[in-house]
Amino acid sequence: xxxxxxxxxxxxxxxxxxxxxxxxxxxxxxxxxxxxxxxxxxxxxxxxxxxxxxxxxxxxxxxxxxxxxxxxxxxxxxxxxxxxxxxxxxxxxxxxxxxxxxxxxxxxxxxxxxxxxxxxxxxxxxxxxxxxxxxxxxxxxxxxxxxxxxxxxxxxxxxxxxxxxxxxxxxxxxxxxxxxxxxxxxxxxxxxxxxxxxxxxxxxxxxxxxxxxxxxxxxxxxxxxxxxxxxxxxxxxxxxxxxxxxxxxxxxxxxxxxxxxxxxxxxxxxxxxxxxxxxxxxxxxxxxxxxxxxxxxxxxxxxxxxxxxxxxxxxxxxxxxxxxxxxxxxxxxxxxxxxxxxxxxxxxxxxxxxxxxxxxxxxxxxxxxxxxxxxxxxxxxxxxxxxxxxxxxxxxxxxxxxxxxxxxxxxxxxxxxxxxxxxxxxxxxxxxxxxxxxxxxxxxxxxxxxxxxxxxxxxxxxxxxxxxxx
Amino acid sequence: xxxxxxxxxxxxxxxxxxxxxxxxxxxxxxxxxxxxxxxxxxxxxxxxxxxxxxxxxxxxxxxxxxxxxxxxxxxxxxxxxxxxxxxxxxxxxxxxxxxxx
Numbered sequence: 001x002x003x004x005x006x007x008x009x010x011x012x013x014x015x016x017x018x019x020x021x022x023x024x025x026x027x028x029x030x031x032x033x034x035x036x037x038x039x040x041x042x043x044x045x046x047x048x049x050x051x052x053x054x055x056x057x058x059x060x061x062x063x064x065x066x067x068x069x070x071x072x073x074x075x076x077x078x079x080x081x082x083x084x085x086x087x088x089x090x091x092x093x094x095x096x097x098x099x100x101x102x103x104x105x106x107x108x109x110x111x112x113x114x115x116x117x118x119x120x121x122x123x124x125x126x127x128x129x130x131x132x133x134x135x136x137x138x139x140x141x142x143x144x145x146x147x148x149x150x151x152x153x154x155x156x157x158x159x160x161x162x163x164x165x166x167x168x169x170x171x172x173x174x175x176x177x178x179x180x181x182x183x184x185x186x187x188x189x190x191x192x193x194x195x196x197x198x199x200x201x202x203x204x205x206x207x208x209x210x211x212x213x214x215x216x217x218x219x220x221x222x223x224x225x226x227x228x229x230x231x232x233x234x235x236x237x238x239x240x241x242x243x244x245x246x247x248x249x250x251x252x253x254x255x256x257x258x259x260x261x262x263x264x265x266x267x268x269x270x271x272x273x274x275x276x277x278x279x280x281x282x283x284x285x286x287x288x289x290x291x292x293x294x295x296x297x298x299x300x301x302x303x304x305x306x307x308x309x310x311x312x313x314x315x316x317x318x319x320x321x322x323x324x325x326x327x328x329x330x331x332x333x334x335x336x337x338x339x340x341x342x343x344x345x346x347x348x349x350x351x352x353x354x355x356x357x358x359x360x361x362x363x364x365x366x367x368x369x370x371x372x373x374x375x376x377x378x379x380x381x382x383x384x385x386x387x388x389x390x391x392x393x394x395x396x397x398x399x400x401x402x403x404x405x406x407x408x409x410x411x412x413x414x415x416x417x418x419x420x421x422x423x424x425x426x427x428x429x430x431x432x433x434x435x436x437x438x439x440x441x442x443x444x445x446x447x448x449x450x451x452x453x454x455x456x457x458x459x460x461x462x463x464x465x466x467x468x469x470x
Numbered sequence: 471x472x473x474x475x476x477x478x479x480x481x482x483x484x485x486x487x488x489x490x491x492x493x494x495x496x497x498x499x500x501x502x503x504x505x506x507x508x509x510x511x512x513x514x515x516x517x518x519x520x521x522x523x524x525x526x527x528x529x530x531x532x533x534x535x536x537x538x539x540x541x542x543x544x545x546x547x548x549x550x551x552x553x554x555x556x557x558x559x560x561x562x563x564x565x566x567x568x569x570x571x
Contacts, residue, residue, distance in 0.1 A: 007485060075564045120527060143527045153501035162544045174526040177506040178484070181498055183491050187484060187505055195527065275498040327556050334557035335564070375544035383547025392552060408552055412563055 003193075007183070010190050018304060021192040021199035023116050026304040034437050035447030036305050038312075042248075046209035046307075047108060049252055053213055055111045059139050061103045062213050064095045066221045066365075071335040072348075076355045079413045086231065086358035088351050090366040091218060094340055098135035098167070099128065099371025101214055101242065105202060106132035108210035113198035114140045120197035124188040124302060126150065126161045127238075127285045128370055133200045134173035144173035145197065147188050151179050152278045159384050160284050160343075163375030180275045185302065201303045202241055208307035211245020212252060218365055219253030229255040230363040234354065236346040237262035237317070238290035240298060240310035246367050247313035259315045263350035263417065264291035265343075266319040269402045279388050280403040282322050282381045286346040291317075296428040311422075311429055311452050318417035320349045321397040323408040327415065328352060329378050342378050344370035353417040382406070426452040430462040440468050472538055476511045479540040480523055480533030507531045508540060 003009075010017075019025060029041040047055065056062045069088040077085030096103035106123075110133060113121045120143030123133040130146035137144035146168045151157040165175045176191065178184045192199055201207060215233070222230050233250065235243040247260045265287040270277050272289040281287070295314070298306040325342055328349035333339045348366045355364050374380060382392055385406055394410035398418075409415045429452055434440060440463055448459045472478065485503040509523030515535050522532045 007489065071564060075560060078563055145527055151504070151506070153504070159544045159547075162542065166542045166544070172526070174529075175508070179501070179504040181490065181494060181503050183485055183503050194529065271495050273493075273498055274495045275501055277497075330553050330556040331560045335560050374542075374546055377546055379550050379553065380545065380547040382550045382552070386548075392550075394552065394555070408556065412559065 005190055007186055010186055010193065013193065014189060017189050017193050018199065021122075021197065022201065022204060022303060023198070024204065029305065031443060031447065033441050033444040033447070034433050035444060038309065038450075041305065042205050042209060042307060046205040049212060049216060049249075052108060052210060056104060056107045056210070056213055059107055059136060060097050061107045062096070062217065064217070065092045066090075066218070066225065067092055067338075069336055072331065072352060073355065075331070075335065075412065076352050077360070080356035083360055084356055084358065085360050086355040086362040086364045088355050088364055088366065089230070090348065090369055091214065092338075093214070093368040094344070094371045098132040098171075100132060100344065101211065101368045102127070102129040102132035103135065104210040104214055104245075105129060105207040105241065106136040106200065106210070108206040109133065109198075109200040109204060110136035110140055110142060112206045113200060114142060116198065118196070118198035119143060120145065120195060121200040122147065122188065122191055122195065122197045123200040123202070124148075124184060125202060126164065128164065129202055130164055130173075131167040131171065134168040134171035137173065138171045143197065144168075144171070145176060145191055145195070146173050147176045147178070147184060147191065149180060149184050150177040153179055153275050156279055158279060158284055159375035159380045163373055180273065180278045182273055188302070199302070201301070202239055203301040203303050203306040203308050205307045208241050208245045209248070211242060212249035214367060215246040215249020215251075216253045217249070218246070218367060219250055219255040219258075222363070226363065229258050230365045231358065232259040232261055232354070232362075232364045233367050234261040234263055234347040234351050234364060235367050236286040236344060237264050237295070237310060238285045238287065239294045239301065239308055240291075240306075241308035242368065243310045244308045244313060260313050261350070261354065262291070262310060262314050262317040263347040264288050264317075264319055265325055265346050266321055266418065267402050277403055279384075280390060282385050282390070282406060283325070283343055286343040288319065292425065296425050297432040309451065311426060312450060313453065314422065317420040317422055317425070318350045318354065319420060320346060320353070320415075320417050321400045321407065323397045323400055323406045324415050325349045326378050326382065326406065327408050338369070339372055341370035341372040341376050342381060344368050349415065350417040353415055423458075426454055426458070427462055430459060431466060434463060434468055435466060437468065472511060472515050472517065472535060474511050474514050477508065477539050478511055478523060478535050479506060479508045479537040480521065480531065481506050481536050482531070482533030505533070507533065511535070
């Protein structure tokens, strides 16, 4: 008898499909109330730092160069008050085999899949992670399927995503594409069930722990180079794994005083599941459409409990506009001689602004870059934006209307990162986590304090506002 | 006719517009969810006819044939004058003078 592969039938089998395809029984980490034991999950299902360095090292992942952006630093100082303008560094993650830091996540996930005896791996991603999984699968001799949301209903594809499909295929992976919509998850589940392959989710403990080596390397490289830890590390934030893994790595290195800053492209107002708006944005990742919902509700990901929990680590969250990132990408090429992909430069654009608030002898690190190429290039993306009716001009980027125009700063003094009220995000997380609960225990409160890196008073106040009884 | 064994791209409707997830915005609900895959044709077929392909991982997938020997056409786009302008702005701000512009 053939299995029922209808939408409802497959979605109803989700828990079993997940369990079979990730090899983790998430139920064992669940607590009595609303929480779960995050650290135990990371410990029991992940790898130690030394093991990860070994796993990644075997496939040429990691140990990427740390570069000082001397010209951009001096340029930022032109717009900073006297004595201000921190030194800006970047970790050139584009030097990884698949061209981004995602190789770190994929190295662990694919190694783990191979160890558990899976014949292939599947990842649902329109981003660099697909290429990273495909590259690792190629090295380990595993089969690979990448599922990506790529085209709108007119079959017009985002050039950046089309390029990523090409890269996956270049590594011998099968690429399955869908039109716009979260039901891509159904296609993904169906493929997992049909093939019995491993779910190389971005959000498993081994995937997130794979980024810990990045944070750890940053601390070690700075101690060797400068004799101290950096003052701030700024991470482009989407699903939260980049920031979570990097922060955990810094903590493991003992760099406890390094501030962790998240940065996203502001796409507020654009609906991520909108067919019509899909091609009216110029960023397919690193933006608020992922950054905010995943921070405030991490378990919306494709595994029951996400290992990416950015609000546990974030000290500050800032936004920049599309025009500001495009400008910074061009300046990186023209003034530092480094041509890199735009999305990865989100944090660099923010760093240019944040550095101006910091002292001259301080250090801010942009912890990633990504590869660039046809489609995945500011020239291609600005052309595509114009073709889709987006106006592009110089002016004040703060006037940018998402989906209507892209405003490049007409003067570098106008490039200013905007502050996100972290407490607002924390409140939202508490609401998402606690609103279903009938009663909140002391254990739950402890959990929420850790989840949001905030005080007991703060959590109790939120619960009171929500009318939740203790 | 497209011969059996040819590498093609197919498309298949996964969900009709009426079957889409309830939380979707209206514009997305109005259109079907489409899937695209590539593989070797398992029988002779015509353009736009429904056929089965064998994908790289050996899966058999059925859909409408839409492209024969699909290739990539994405590029670096058209001339974008603003990009040259940005370089001039940055160099002038840092170093000044036309030697550096």
